[in-house]
């Protein structure tokens with residue numbers, strides 16, 4: 001609330017400045033019209049007198065009149081010079097005003113984020129902000145959902161999954177694994193009536209949104225990617241209500257409670273599509289162009305994308321901005337892939353013509369939040385890694401999801417050591 005008021009006060013002050021400037025400019029125009037030679041210009045009265053004098057002496061001598069016209073011409077020249085000078089001043093002032101407005105805006109935002117200004121501490125003691133403050137919860141956004149979340153969430157956190165009838169079987173394996181671990185705070189957003197009924201009959205916390213024609217059409221019949229894009233629009237309300245959401249696809253098996261394994265220091269904490277330290281956490285990829293000789297090596301920054309099917313998002317302004325930016329782009333670019341857009345918005349820096357997001361991000365441990373490439377390519381073949389107990393396994397890298405999900409349960413839950421053996425590393 002306080003933030004909103006401060007913002008309003010600032011913009012009110014800003015608009016008053018603009019109004020004052022506009023009035024000043026108008027007044028200047030009127031005065032320029034009435035007093036073309038200036039208000040306080042001592043030369044003006046002399047000129048006026050001189051002009052008056054010529055009025056009386058017109059025609060008295062041709063020599064004098066040509067002198068007069070020369071004088072008038074030079075006056076015109078000097079006036080038009082002055083005019084262009086004034087025009088330049090106006091342009092300069094307008095530019096400065098724009099810059100001041102921009103600066104004010106930036107400074108205001110920074111002040112809101114950082115609060116008091118501080119001196120930098122000694123070497124090795126400074127630490128930048130990565131944990132942004134949470135927004136003030138606004139129940140008016142969706143009172144019905146607010147009531148549900150009050151019941152379901154634990155410490156204002158919960159797992160959220162979207163599901164329609166196309167994924168019913170996977171959903172069942174999904175919530176069974178959650179129940180087995182004993183995680184209480186999870187919620188299914190049912191995208192059709194059948195899934196709502198299915199959840200209710202299985203005692204699974206479910207929420208069906210109020211009708212919304214755009215969202216509902218995609219939700220009912222949409223394929224994997226289309227439904228995946230919906231979540232960015234739907235999640236916004238959860239964050240506005242002040243909840244942190246662990247967004248989860250349904251091709252995921254829970255083996256431990258993920259809320260015991262989060263850091264909660266970033267706007268977005270996500271599992272990775274990477275498969276080792278380098279690809280998961282980032283590395284310096286050297287690009288070689290021999291023709292450049294001495295400078296043949298160009299260093300590039302690389303990281304495997306975050307998996308937009310499993311991420312923890314805190315209710316902060318950068319998080320909500322992320323959801324908005326992704327939802328906006330998915331709406332405007334119907335053929336885009338939500339995971340690519342999600343990553344581009346998260347990682348691309350500001351540059352000319354583009355303002356980056358600058359959200360704080362954290363990559364989850366790729367052994368604890370394991371994708372199916374790590375499991376099938378590495379872990380199951382390594383005697384030591386095989387003993388790991390991940391928090392979740394996401395069958396994101398393989399199309400035969402349901403079979404592999406069941407195999408994962410057999411392997412990690414029922415201890416069937418050869419349960420994963422029949423499956424190839426990749427898809428056939």
Ligand SMILES: *[C@@H]1O[C@H](CO)[C@@H](O)[C@H](O)[C@H]1NC(C)=O
Nearest residue numbers: 276277278280281365366367
């Ligand atoms: C990967 O990183 C972890 C944690 O930083 C480290 O303990 C491990 O030795 C690394 N593994 C390899 C293969 O470098």
